[in-house]
Amino acid sequence: MTVKLVLAGCGNMGYAMLSGWLESGKLRPDETFIVEPNAELRARAKALGSAVGSDAGEISPGAVPTLIVLAVKPQVIRDVTAGYRRFGDGRTTFLSIAAGTAMATFEEILGERAPIVRCMPNTPAAIGKGMMVTFANDRVSDDTRKFIADLLSASGEVASIDDESLMDAVTAVSGSGPAYIFHFIECLTAAAESAGLPTETAKLLAMQTVYGAASLAAESHEEPGVLRQQVTSPNGTTAAALAVLMGEDRLKLLVTEAVEAARLRSIELGK
Template identity: 50%
Template sequence: MNTRLLLIGCGKMGSAMLEGWLAKGLNADNVYIVEQAEAADKLSTRYGIHGVTDVREVPQDFIPQVVLFAVKPQILPEVIENYKPLVRAETVFLSVAAGKTITFFTSHLGEATRIVRAMPNTPAAVSRGMTVMYPTDNVSQAQRDMCETLLATVGLVSWVDDETLMDAVTALSGSGPAYIFHLVEAMAQAGEAAGLPSEQAMLLARQTVVGAGFLLDASDETAATLRENVTSPGGTTAAALNVLMDQTNGLPELMTRAVEAARKRSVELAG
């Protein structure tokens, strides 16, 4: 992998991506990272890449194929215009900053900028993420492939052809890990209410969700089929699912409301 990469910010997710790229053969000499001084030094020492504190320290003859924004969304407006001199046809700007729209980038970098907006989620930190991407019309197929290859190192990748769908993506897969974590909390609380000690209830809830996830991942069956496989008519699982699957106040209705609330908030935050 000989992609020339400029990575802006290298926190937990950025580091996970970087480790994945290097493990798959990305040439460390082709990577520049813009970070604070201490972090830049540590990254240079640890990975053998070039760490700088300002984009102006990047050599003029280094033309990145991908400029990847991995900084926090609230920081991006303060630094983005520093990268305007890098806008050219051979460079695609890939952003994993939540809530930052194509309009945000074109307003700061210009209409000619080739941009891919991406929404990963936190399991990307352990290479089990789900990333959805949306490109501007001027992004070439080769640039799409390059972005997909980079983000496929930390999980699965999907594309949408309508940017407004990124709000739904944010609400489902972007925020989704938090829903699963809360499910573990709720299951543990229910276990306590049923008489289990708190630590044991949490152990059972946590491992049940982790194990079910692995089973789903390893199986060719749908989630519905796997559910049906462990549900005996008139049994304990069926009794619980009668409550959870109630169409009026069960999990489907609750989850629909939760995802819609997140989608609306995503729209609001995007301005």
């Protein structure tokens, strides 16, 4: 069996990534091996055409995967990674999507020769609209970096950083960020209901407005600030609302405080 990619963990995120790689043609099913102890999750990976096993010991002894993706929760990442120590001779690159687990932890477990990449995805990756940010140690080759970036692009946008300490800021902005947007939708829906709109209409208006505005910002050549100004007529309804949100930098300060709280918590969890 020729294995190009081993995926350790096929939960929601792992399965979404695997599906994206196969559907986009970035990988063929016969190039993948999925390690998943849960029988039901293992079965759905097998249904995609991938070879499957319940633990790392089922990978062929002679196999030299190009990439091993560690898609498990931070609570078990040490134990799971230890099962792949035999691939730490420098020929296989490891990609972890476990939040908060430092590069030093993987290097301690896998050895000093192992090429390792940390990745912070977010939940929209499950529908191909995610934001993935990577940090690689100096043993990852340029070709492998390109290969990983191409794989991850099936799940959304990809960026890289050169300072691992910035992963805490990444976590606070794009990792946790979807929850901020979901809460904004909740708040806008509640405000719409308070203004007299029926619940279902309020939900639709809030959801589509956020979706449409984000899509316009992404596709427009204008900066978000310019788009905001284009919507805001002097002394109009939007101006009245923005006077509340932007007065004394109210919303800016609140969001900055929220991101900083998440960043500090990320640092604590990584210790």
